[in-house]
Amino acid sequence: MSNSANHIISVSDLKKIYIRGSEHIHAVDGITLDVNQGDYTAFVGPSGSGKTTLLHLLGCLDNPSAGVLTVEGKAVYDKGKFMNERELTKLRRDLFGYVFQKFYLIPTLTVKENILLPFAFYRKAEADKTADRLADLLGLSHRLSHLPKELSGGEMQRVAIARALINKPRILLADEPTGNLDSKRSEEISDIFCKLNREEGLTIILVTHNHALAESAGKMVELKDGKLI
Amino acid sequence: MPSLFGVAWKNLLRKRLRSLLTIVGIALSTWVLVSLLGFNQGYENSLNKDIDNLGFQVLLTAKGCPYEAATLMLKGGTGLKYMPESIIDSVVANPQVERVTPMLMHAVFDPNKGESGGITAFLGIDPATYPAMKTYLQFQQGSWFSRPEALEAVFGYESAELEQREVGDEYLLPESDAVVTVVGVLKRSGTQDDGTIFLPIKALQKIYGVENLVTSIGIKVQKETDLTAYEEELYKLTDVQVVSMAQVKQTISNLVATARVMVMSIAIIAILIAMVGVMNTVLMSVLERWQEIGIMKSMGAMTSHIFRLIWFETILLTFAGGVLGSVMSWILASTTDTLIRSVLPYSPTSSLVQVDILLALKAIGIIMAIGIVSGIYPAWKAARIRPIEAIRSTDGEQ
Numbered sequence: 085m086s087n088s089a090n091h092i093i094s095v096s097d098l099k100k101i102y103i104r105g106s107e108h109i110h111a112v113d114g115i116t117l118d119v120n121q122g123d124y125t126a127f128v129g130p131s132g133s134g135k136t137t138l139l140h141l142l143g144c145l146d147n148p149s150a151g152v153l154t155v156e157g158k159a160v161y162d163k164g165k166f167m168n169e170r171e172l173t174k175l176r177r178d179l180f181g182y183v184f185q186k187f188y189l190i191p192t193l194t195v196k197e198n199i200l201l202p203f204a205f206y207r208k209a210e211a212d213k214t215a216d217r218l219a220d221l222l223g224l225s226h227r228l229s230h231l232p233k234e235l236s237g238g239e240m241q242r243v244a245i246a247r248a249l250i251n252k253p254r255i256l257l258a259d260e261p262t263g264n265l266d267s268k269r270s271e272e273i274s275d276i277f278c279k280l281n282r283e284e285g286l287t288i289i290l291v292t293h294n295h296a297l298a299e300s301a302g303k304m305v306e307l308k309d310g311k312l313i
Numbered sequence: 314m315p316s317l318f319g320v321a322w323k324n325l326l327r328k329r330l331r332s333l334l335t336i337v338g339i340a341l342s343t344w345v346l347v348s349l350l351g352f353n354q355g356y357e358n359s360l361n362k363d364i365d366n367l368g369f370q371v372l373l374t375a376k377g378c379p380y381e382a383a384t385l386m387l388k389g390g391t392g393l394k395y396m397p398e399s400i401i402d403s404v405v406a407n408p409q410v411e412r413v414t415p416m417l418m419h420a421v422f423d424p425n426k427g428e429s430g431g432i433t434a435f436l437g438i439d440p441a442t443y444p445a446m447k448t449y450l451q452f453q454q455g456s457w458f459s460r461p462e463a464l465e466a467v468f469g470y471e472s473a474e475l476e477q478r479e480v481g482d483e484y485l486l487p488e489s490d491a492v493v494t495v496v497g498v499l500k501r502s503g504t505q506d507d508g509t510i511f512l513p514i515k516a517l518q519k520i521y522g523v524e525n526l527v528t529s530i531g532i533k534v535q536k537e538t539d540l541t542a543y544e545e546e547l548y549k550l551t552d553v554q555v556v557s558m559a560q561v562k563q564t565i566s567n568l569v570a571t572a573r574v575m576v577m578s579i580a581i582i583a584i585l586i587a588m589v590g591v592m593n594t595v596l597m598s599v600l601e602r603w604q605e606i607g608i609m610k611s612m613g614a615m616t617s618h619i620f621r622l623i624w625f626e627t628i629l630l631t632f633a634g635g636v637l638g639s640v641m642s643w644i645l646a647s648t649t650d651t652l653i654r655s656v657l658p659y660s661p662t663s664s665l666v667q668v669d670i671l672l673a674l675k676a677i678g679i680i681m682a683i684g685i686v687s688g689i690y691p692a693w694k695a696a697r698i699r700p701i702e703a704i705r706s707t708d709g710e711q
Binding site for chain 2 (some may be wrong): 186251
């Protein structure tokens with residue numbers, strides 16, 4: 085495995101095995117992969133191929149069963165040794181932004197408060213300005229004082245994207261970000277991802293069944309039975 | 314920018330009815346707690362006030378049951394035993410005695426009282442010594458008797474209301490042909506004197522044929538007197554019962570101890586119910602937000618952040634309930650007073666439940682401490698959520 089300075093994430097022979105009774109399920113089965121700074125990568129494949137599990141492993145949300153996972157040169161997991169929970173939390177906070185199929189917005193907080201929610205846990209300078217800039221970028225400026233229930237599905241996902249970007253992450257991970265949206269709203273999200281990658285240089289890794297969205301990514305990685313094809 | 318506290322507050326607004334019901338539960342527990350603490354404080358004060366208002370520290374009665382004597386001392390009584398009036402000379406002979414006042418309690422059946430008659434009690438007093446001991450008694454109308462043996466009466470506030478008498482009216486004493494003139498009506502004093510009809514002791518003795526007899530003698534001793542030693546001295550007199558203020562307090566305290574334990578048990582049960590209610594509400598809220606809390610952790614929330622977030626929710630609930638309960642206890646103090654009074658064997662005349670700001674703050678502190686303890690488990694459970702477990706779980710599956 086190369087560990088070039090340009091590799092923001094490197095994995096080598098990465099495995100995730102679930103044990104159910106006597107059965108061992110290899111959700112990720114020996115994947116070796118490098119993600120470079122500024123890449124826009126889409127994981128595609130049939131249901132159960134391990135793409136979401138791989139995304140969770142790359143985003144340090146889940147622990148691998150074997151292999152090596154390095155993020156920005158730091159070993160998150162290396163042959164049975166994990167980074168401690170506190171460091172993992174800091175890594176997630178400083179490096180990653182996450183977008184999920186469900187939006188997970190807090191219904192009693194306004195759009196702006198939802199975008200700024202990560203700062204309830206830690207403070208950062210110019211958070212307000214960043215929130216306004218993101219709202220502008222994502223077309224939410226007129227919705228900042230609204231509650232989530234007053235938004236459309238597409239708008240809610242854009243709020244979730246803004247919230248994922250508020251800490252200025254270097255990597256955006258998205259799991260089926262258009263799974264709950266119609267084709268028009270999906271196209272809007274696809275355009276936003278392209279714009280963020282192209283104009284902001286954001287590294288994006290997403291999992292999708294949406295062909296149009298996958299094709300808009302610069303790199304498509306196909307998985308089957310936990311392996312890269 | 315949202316604060317952790319602000320997020321906690323808004324989380325409670327998501328299920329308003331549930332939060333409100335929890336707050337009401339805590340408020341009811343606080344009400345019980347404040348009332349109990351107020352009762353503990355109020356009963357003691359009220360009892361002390363009643364005893365201080367007697368004007369004497371020792372009551373001498375004819376030998377008999379000490380409980381009866383205690384009742385006589387505080388409430389008046391019937392079926393009384395008499396002592397010779399001459400015993401006063403023996404009492405006064407002691408230099409430790411500052412002042413004495415003889416009293417004659419006489420109860421008679423009054424056929425005109427109520428629908429089928431009832432007992433009316435008269436207190437014969439010595440106009441020369443009794444008013445000097447009861448300095449707090451003030452007149453609404455008139456004054457004390459004109460002469461020691463005058464056929465005159467002074468009505469307490471409530472007895473005047475009940476009998477509908479005012480100064481100048483005549484009053485026929487039951488079981489006799491004597492008619493007395495009302496010469497005074499007292500202001501409300503909040504003591505047993507309000508329900509008393511006073512007559513000059515000499516007149517009462519003559520009317521009912523109990524000349525030279527008294528039912529009790531109130532004794533005020535010098536400040537530096539050793540009461541226990543003085544009581545021993547008094548027991549040297551023949552056939553007397555000595556009731557001291559300390560004895561009365563002790564006797565009554567023993568009588569109400571059971572009631573206090575009962576009220577305390579109710580308070581503890583109410584507090585436990587509130588604890589379980591708080592824990593249930595917060596735990597339900599955590600379980601409902603399992604995924605959301607996991608997402609917060611993926612955003613960089615540390616275990617301590619989530620613990621504090623859930624704890625703040627508990628604190629807000631208990632604080633709101635505590636304040637509401639304290640306000641309720643203040644507004645409903647007289648209702649609580651009536652409820653407690655109905656289960657007590659003896660209740661002093663003034664307010665039994667005394668609620669003040671310090672007491673309310675103390676109760677809020679206790680309730681919040683209980684809430685904080687109740688919030689530990691839900692907060693700990695939430696803080697342990699791993700992002701991946703939350704993301705993978707479906708709603709309600711933890």
